[in-house]
Amino acid sequence: MTLRIFVPSDAAALSMGANAVATAVQAEIESRGMDAVLVRNGSRGLLWLEPLLEIETPDGRIGYGPVAAADVTTILAAGAAGAHPRKLGRVDAIPYLANQQRLTFERCGITDPLSLDEYSVHGGLKGLRRALDMTPADIVKEVIDSGLRGRGGAGFPTGIKWRTVLQTEAPQKYIVCNADEGDSGTFSDRMLMEGDPFALIEGMAIAGIATGASKGYVYIRSEYPHAFAQFNRAIAVAREKNLLGRGILGSSRDFDLEARLGAGAYICGEETSLLESLEGKRGQIRFKPPLPAISGLFAKPTVVNNAISLATVPVILAKGGGFYRDFGMGRSRGTMPLQLAGNIKRGGLVERAFGLTLREIIEGFGGGTWSGRPVRAVQVGGPLGAYWPTSLFDVPLDYEAFAAKGGMIGHGGIVVFDDTVDLAKQARFAFHFCAIESCGKCTPCRIGARRGAETMDKIMRGERVVQNIELVHDLCETMRDGSLCALGGLTPMPVVSAMEHFPEDFDRGAAHRAAAE
Amino acid sequence: MSSSTTDTLVRMANDISNFFRIQPEDQAVAGTADHIRRYWEPRMRAKMAEHLTHGGSGLNAIALKACERACKSVSSAPIYRGGT
Amino acid sequence: MSLHTGNGFEVIDRGTPERKSEKQVTLEIDGQSVTVPAGTSIMHAASLAGIQVPKLCATDSLEPFGSCRLCLVEIAGRNGTPASCTTPAESGMRVSTQTDRLARLRRGVMELYISDHPLDCLTCSANGDCELQDMAGAVGLRDVRYGYDGENHLDAVKDESNPYFTFDPARCIVCSRCVRACEEVQGTFALTIDGRGFASVVSAGMNEDFLDSECVSCGACVQACPTASLIEKTIVQHGQPQRSVITTCAYCGVGCSFEAELQGNSVVRMTPYKDGKANHGHSCVKGRFAWGYATHKERITKPMLRSSPKEAWREVTWDEALDHVASEFKRIQAKYGRGAIGGITSSRCTNEETYLVQKMIRAAFHNNNVDTCARVCHSPTGYGLKTTLGTSAGTQDFDSVNEADLIMVIGANPTDAHPVFASRMKRRIREGAKLIVIDPRQIDLVRTPHVAAMHHLQLLPGSNVAVANALAHVVVTEGLVNTKFISERCDPTEFEAWAQFVSREENSPEHVEKISGVPAPELRAAARLYAKGPNSAIYYGLGVTEHSQGSTMVIAMANLAMATGNFGRNGVGVNPLRGQNNVQGSCDMGSFPHEFSGYRHVSEDATRALFESAWGVPLDPEPGLRIPNMFDAAVDGTFKGLYVQGEDIVQSDPNTQHVAAGLEAMECIVVHDLFLNETAAYAHVFLPGASFLEKDGTFTNAERRLGRVRKAIPPMAGMTELDVICKLSTLFGYPMHYNHASEVMDEIARVTPTFAGVSFAKLDELGSVQWPCNEKAPEGTPVMHIGSFVRGKGRFVLTEYVPTDERTGPRFPLLLTTGRILSQYNVGAQTRRTPNIVWHDEDVLEIHPHDAENRGIREGDRVALVSRSGETSMRAHITERVQPGVVYTTFHHPESGANVVTTDYTDWATGCPEYKVTAVEVRLTNHESSWQERLDHLHRIQRIETVAAE
Amino acid sequence: MLKKHSPHFHDDWDPESARGIIEQYKGLEGPLLPILNALQERFGHLGDPAVRLVAEILNLTRAEVHGVVSFYHDYRREPAGRHVIKVCRAEACQSMGCEDLVGRLERALGIHLSETTHDRRVTLEEVYCLGNCALSPSAMVDGELLGRASEEKILAAVGEQA
Structure with a gap:
């Protein structure tokens, strides 16, 4: 039997030299005349181990990592049974992976991302085939029953959105996938599109059938050239194998989709701005109502869902809404692919049911900081998420529990900072980032972000600290309640949380006074 | 009386008749004549009348008949009969 | 943003546009109950309840945008503070517009605005007329805690390239009202907005100067700007106006309503009036900005006499001038007969003035030798529509286009000639209406950003009727006729004859392709589209009328519209786009030699009896001379005296040399005008006119709408045309006296059934009114022919294609057609005397690259343009807008002499000149034509002597 | 090869091939971004002639096209250097010292962020998140992602391909 050797083609793996490893593997296979084949899989999400090389054995896949090209000869010489300093043993037994509950990322890193047969063998297409035998209303009901909420950040129930689109009469409707994953600390959309693109395609096809939309767009940010290329290859395969196009999978339903590349605009992750961008316009925010579900892309009813939400749909349809709903806690149902990032020892993707605590994630999975210094702060939910001290680490991962503490889960990014972090600087950066990425439409965001950064500069210089902190609080109220969209509206979250939880970093007057004495 | 003005009138009459010529001849003649009576100042009709006394050269068949009908008695009472 | 001081017409900005809905919703705002149509914004609803929510980016001429965040409100039971401009009112809502939280938020937003704005209110041009200033006051901003040392735009460079307004980015609050106004x-x-975030800045084109950009200087952006960022240079120079007067623009037939804004007796700004029903607050570069001619130094303000056109002008008193005219005209009548004099009414003057001129001619001169410049533009419209439908006017109001599904533009160039209406048409097209253009030239509408014609039937000049017949052929032979409409509304026998006629092979698209050059499949596709509608509207211009078959074409269009049932409701009809401000009115007022006001023939005994009794004199039952026939009669020696009001016949009428010969044969020519125009070179008496700003009256636009012209400043020459005509008529032995223009309108209403309900009082009450306005339609008639045609049964008339006698041949192988451009107006007498000259300082000859190549002509070369009538010269512009074999020019500059080459072929029915088809040759030249040299000479004489007289 | 490794290299403007690119995409719904992306890919930047041509073919105004071009961080109105280094400055990379990395690169190249070296060899830019946040700090050199980026690693990437 032909031996299968896996080297990921995931962008994170590539960033650590996976291509050189793959080249070495290929060369080794040829020079040794091995009955072996190199498979470029997606990433398992154990990113600190990338490039992670795997050799398939009857007892499971044996992993090595992180692997350099120079290690390849010795690894293959020793064979899966032999010893090697980089050897990790059975990959699925590594606790980081073994302790996960992978539903959305079930196949990611396991299969060849561009093999539809493998996708099918590993449970793919079951959801779509089932959906093709259901009425649109029943599909929508299944998704509502699953309790799936938008994984992009807003947490709006996916099925409810679908129902609105289904009930809005129009000759043309659209499914738009938001893969403009711009939050620092997040990479799950990218990993999925690179590692299991058919899951997203299948999810979008199901959404199309459920709502009466025959056309889909996937909006991918330009910072993800690799994901864009990979996803386009997957679309080509899907069209060839009739997963997309006319009469998909031999049914009477049509669905096709197109991947579109952004051009550098964080704001286009906001759904209305994304729609403007897809239409070929400046990515400025549209006011709501009307909701995109009623008047979205080209003023047609449009489902706009995050890539992870859509990629989760196949498993819901395959195994039933109830199956998915059984995971999680409270109103946060199912699993959440969390991304451990920043100053962390074991960065990567962790998919778990809602309900575990930050401490379990950061200390348990993450293993503390990369630098080895104490954790001081963590920002959950991207640049608009709150900065939390370790005293909040026991809050369970749950939309409502996070909101109750002034934070948000967002897209599941968790960025860890060690004790060298200056929270005043981070608060200033929140304004600065908002200023850089503001679309410029509404006044609180357009001018407020700039003024916020300037006022933070004054605070950091020790100028009229008390008054300026008060001014920042007032500005935060103006931006939070006055902004047109979440960029301006949520920028106060990191600022206010930093001031609340780390006041010592803001009292520069005291610091200056101390320095002067 | 300049001949160029007469030429103009002949051309005008012919142009008018050319619009009506698609209709049966009696209607065409009547239409042309009516138009001339309604829109031509008496001097123009008088001048055309004089031209007719010299044979009305240049006028096509319909225009000739129409001018004979419309221009011969310039000083006669108003000819408007209503309708167009 | 304009003042509404003392004109009695206050206009409230409700922030968002009015919505129409059958469903009404009732909500409570600050404790007040208000009921509005579903879809109405909370802001608009609040305004209706008398509550003005603070706002900056919202204005009711634009769709809501939601950017300034001043208009936030609280709604009971809802989270957050939604913007009232973008949130629709819903039944049962309880809205608070004033709470402590909202006050804090609004102050917070204003504090941000002001942190990036100059603090020079007292010296700012917009001081007192600035929404930002108003809002800072309204929200109680007292302090900007950010200081003024942060990043800002205060050093941004001002763009002063546009002759009429400046753009100062330092004062810009990036509300995008200008950008949206330019679009919507x-x-x-x-x-557009350049950049994003804090760096966002309004940009014309690719960050170009306004003048170099795609801007057409319509003023919509300036109108929309809430600060001094976009502001008129006149306001920068003179300051804010003290009072304003609502009046009607004196340029094109759209008839825009304007506020003339004044300081003392100086106009400082003209702003489009928001409640104007023709323009709904919009304007174009001419009406909005090019009004400086009204006080141009070349205005003549004293009457002048001379014994012959070879002599110098001599300034005289009004009495001397008018005595002279009366005695000269009496002398001429005594010597040459009653019919030896006549007059021309002006399509630029008011209805009242026009009415009085024709009354003077009929009642005091005792003949019907009155004509108007409409003769040379839209007389075929009157004839053709009267013949088929029973009324000499367009069938719709402008608003009708909002419901058209298919718009067919024939021989008109609305974006240049009727820009304000073109904007509405373009908006409708952006909303999804389909467009067909029938024109020899690629006008802008064929393809211009966001607008593209489905079909451009690029026919050869002169083949209109053939094309219309081909469209009818398709409609009839492919069974696209609306038989129900025809059986109910039209004469069936005449329809049958017509159907048979158009079905003939000679009218088939395949045959007409050979005549017109339009591919048969295009003709067929266009006809199907038109017939399919469901609402198809025809808009046409002088490209239809100014042909030897102008009237035939108007009839053909009416036939086509009847056959497809496109009359009698919104979104359909046959609609002329009238050239001058009062072409419709001058025709309505009885300016034609054969008819009294209301289009009643002079030979109708009952009508004549009515006028004879009203005017107290016997009236001539015979039609009088038309303009071209006046020149013929002059050459013949039977026509010797002519009074010309507000028309430059030498420049605007065809075959200039024939016109000149006629004028030279006369003994007394009286020109009554603002400027020494080309005709004045042949005149014996010059009477200074009054501009539209100097008098009261009405204009009637292309949609039959009577709009008030109101006196804003006293007449510069001391007398208005109305005064002059009364005095002249009295001197002539027929006393006339009116205390005010309103008394003239009262008389018009008494003698004209279609105007029976019109009075100045009604116009002041309704703003404007569309005739017919009488007992049956006391508030006027926006759409005509509802239920039945005015003449009863719609009449199909056969329209055989009879080619013009003007033919190309070896000597004159090209066809010349003429038109106009946006920045200039008609013969340019007004616009040439304004900075509009920066956009068009000379007329050029458009020629196809192929024809240019054959003649060795390069871009910008001076070329001679030669026809059977004459020769002139101008510079060549090589462009594919014209097809091979066709050349095109404008006639805005007298030096160009476009009408030196046009012929005296005319429309068979009305004598309207065939401006649009002249066989010509074009060749390189290095000198002016002999005609142009003579013109230079004439100009020199005029100028020198005039200066000497001052 | 030069083109593959130097996507930002400025090729001379060629209206015919630009027209071909625009025509290829103009049938898409909302074709503007795909067209601008393709033109920038081909020519390295979007100069005035490109803006005019796109406007003409799509029947838009140049104001509209310019407005869009100026909105997105990626679009360049001027050509960049032959190599483009984008260093991530978002939070995850901040936590791993990206500000220090930016400072080192600025000193090593003698330019500030958003600038190009005199020899037009290298343009240094900031970017906010490359989606490689578990392997911070990250950078992208000519479209290739680098994890655990260091001054040495980045300059080597430029040097190798120079």
Whole structure:
């Protein structure tokens, strides 16, 4: 039997030299005349181990990592049974992976991302085939029953959105996938599109059938050239194998989709701005109502869902809404692919049911900081998420529990900072980032972000600290309640949380006074 | 009386008749004549009348008949009969 | 943003546009109950309840945008503070517009605005007329805690390139009202926001100067700007106006309503009036900005006499001038007969003035030798529509286009000649209406940003009727006729004859292709589209009328519209786009030699009896001379005296040399005008006119709408045309006296059934009114022919294609057609005397690259333009807008002499000149034509002597 | 090869091939971004002639096209250097010292962020998140992602391909 050797083609793996490893593997296979084949899989999400090389054995896949090209000869010489300093043993037994509950990322890193047969063998297409035998209303009901909420950040129930689109009469409707994953600390959309693109395609096809939309767009940010290329290859395969196009999978339903590349605009992750961008316009925010579900892309009813939400749909349809709903806690149902990032020892993707605590994630999975210094702060939910001290680490991962503490889960990014972090600087950066990425439409965001950064500069210089902190609080109220969209509206979250939880970093007057004495 | 003005009138009459010529001849003649009576100042009709006394050269068949009908008695009472 | 001081017409900005809905919703705002149509914004609803929510980016001429965040409100039971401009009112809502939280938020937003704005209110041009200033006051901003040392735009460079307004980015609050106005209102899309975030700045084109950009200077952006960022240079120079007067623009037939804004007796700004029903607050570069001619130094303000056109002008008193005219005209009548004099009414003057001129001629001169410049433009419209439908006017109001599904533009160039209406048409097209253009030239509408014609039937000049017949052929032979409409509304026998006629092979698209050059499949596709509608509207211009078959074409269009049932409701009809401000009115007022006001023939005994009794004199039952026939009669020696009001016949009428010969044969020519125009070179008496700003009256636009002209400043020459005509008529032995123009309108109403309900009082009450306005339609008639045609049964008339006698041949192988451009107006007498000259300082000859190549002509070369009538010269512009074999020019500059080459072929029915088809040759030249040299000479004489007289 | 490794290299403007690119995409719904992306890919930047041509073919105004071009961080109105280094400055990379990395690169190249070296060899830019946040700090050199980026690693990437 032909031996299968896996080297990921995931962008994170590539960033650590996976291509050189793959080249070495290929060369080794040829020079040794091995009955072996190199498979470029997606990433398992154990990113600190990338490039992670795997050799398939009857007892499971044996992993090595992180692997350099120079290690390849010795690894293959020793064979899966032999010893090697980089050897990790059975990959699925590594606790980081073994302790996960992978539903959305079930196949990611396991299969060849561009093999539809493998996708099918590993449970793919079951959801779509089932959906093709259901009425649109029943599909929508299944998704509502699953309790799936938008994984992009807003947490709006996916099925409810679908129902609105289904009930809005129009000759043309659209499914738009938001893969403009711009939050620092997040990479799950990218990993999925690179590692299991058919899951997203299948999810979008199901959404199309459920709502009466025959056309889909996937909006991918330009910072993800690799994901864009990979996803386009997957679309080509899907069209060839009739997963997309006319009469998909031999049914009477049509669905096709197109991947579109952004051009550098964080704001286009906001759904209305994304729609403007897809239409070929400046990515400025549209006011709501009307909701995109009623008047979205080209003023047609449009489902706009995050890539992870859509990629989760196949498993819901395959195994039933109830199956998915059984995971999680409270109103946060199912699993959440969390991304451990920043100053962390074991960065990567962790998919778990809602309900575990930050401490379990950061200390348990993450293993503390990369630098080895104490954790001081963590920002959950991207640049608009709150900065939390370790005293909040026991809050369970749950939309409502996070909101109750002034934070948000967002897209599941968790960025860890060690004790060298200056929270005043981070608060200033929140304004600065908002200023850089503001679309410029509404006044609180357009001018407020700039003024916020300037006022933070004054605070950091020790100028009229008390008054300026008060001014920042007032500005935060103006931006939070006055902004047109979440960029301006949520920028106060990191600022206010930093001031609340780390006041010592803001009292520069005291610091200056101390320095002067 | 300049001949160029007469030429103009002949051309005008012919142009008018050319619009009506698609209709049966009696209607065409009547239409042309009516138009001339309604829109031509008496001097123009008088001048055309004089031209007719010299044979009305240049006028096509319909225009000739129409001018004979419309221009011969310039000083006669108003000819408007209503309708167009 | 304009003042509404003392004109009695206050206009409230409700922030968002009015919505129409059958469903009404009732909500409570600050404790007040208000009921509005579903879809109405909370802001608009509040305004209706008398509550003005603070706002900056919202204005009711634009769709809501939601950017300034001043208009936030609280709604009971809902989270957050939604913007009232973008949130629709819903039944049962309880809205608070004033709470402590909202006050804090609004102050917070204003504090941000002001942190990036100059603090020079007292010396700012917009001081007192600035919404930002108003809002800072309204929200109680007292302090900007950010200081003024942060990043800002205060050093941004001002753009002063446009002759009429400046753009100062330092004062810009990036509300995008200008950008949106350019898109939504004007439809030009010349503005955008450059960059994003704090760096966002309004940009014309690719960050170009306004003048170099795609901007057409319509003023919509300036109108929309809430600060001094976009502001008129006149306001910068003179300051804010003290009072304003609502009046009607004196340029094209759209008839825009304007506020003339004044300081003392000086106009400082003209702003489009928001409640104007023709323009709904929009304007174009001419009406909005090019009004400086009204006080141009070349205005003549004293009457002048001379014994012959070879002599110098001599300034005289009004009495001497009018005595002279009366005695000269009496002398001429005594010597040459009653019919030896006549007059021309002006399509630029008011209805009242026009009415009085024709009354003077009929009652005091005792003949019917009155004509108007409409003769040379839209007389075929009157004839053709009267013949088929029973009324000499367009069938719709402008608003009707909002419901058209298919728009067919024939021989008109609305974006240049009727820009304000073109903007509405373009908006409708952006909303999804389909467009067909029938024109020899690629006008802008064929393809311009966001607008593209489905079909451009690029026919050869002169083949209109053939093309219309081909469209009818398709409609009839492919069974696209609306038989129900025809059986109910039209004469069936005449329809049958017509159907048979158009079905003939000679009218088939395949045959007509050979005549017109339009591919048969295009003709067929266009006809199907038109017939399919469901609402198909025809808009046409002088490209239809100014042909030897102008009237035939008007009839053909009416036939086509009847056959497809496109009359009698919104969105359909046959609609002339009238050239001058009062072409419709001058025709309505009885300016034609054969008819009294209301289009009643002079030979109708009952009508004549009515006028004889009203005027107290016997009236001539015979039609009088038309303009071209006046020149013929002059050459013949039977026509010797002519009074010309507000028309430059030498420049605007065809075959200039024939016109000149006629004028030279006369003994007394009286020109009554603002400027020494080309005709004045042949005149014996010059009477100074009054501009539209100097008098009261009405204009009637292309949609039959009577709009008030109101006196804003006293007449510069001391007398208005109305005064002059009364005095002249009295001197002539027929006393006339009116205390006010309103008394003239009262008389018009008494003698004209279609105007029976019109009075100045009604116009003041309703703003404007569309005739017919009488007992049956006391508030006027926006759409005509509802239920039945005015003449009873719609009449199909056969329209055989009879080619013009003007033919190309070896000597004159090209066809010349003429038109106009946006920045200039008609013969340019007004616009040439304004900075509009920066956009068009000379007329050029457009020629196809192929024809240019054959003649060795390069871009910008001086070329001779030669026809059977004459020769002139101008510079060549090589462009594919014209097809091979066709050349095109404008006639805005007298030096160009476009009408030196046009012929004296005319429309068979009305004598309207065939401006649009002249066989010509074009060749390189290095000198002016002999005609142009003579013109230079004439100009020199005029100028020198005039200066000497001052 | 030069083109593959130097996507930002400025090729001379060629209206015919630009027209071909625009025509290829103009049938898409909302074709503007795909067209601008393709033109920038081909020519390295979007100069005035490109803006005019796109406007003409799509029947838009140049104001509209310029407005869009100026909105997105990626679009360049001027050509960049032959190599483009984008260093991530978002939070995850901040936590791993990206500000220090930016400072080192600025000193090593003698330019500030958003600038190009005199020899037009290298343009240094900031970017906010490359989606490689578990392997911070990250950078992208000519479209290739680098994890655990260091001054040495980045300059080597430029040097190798120079």
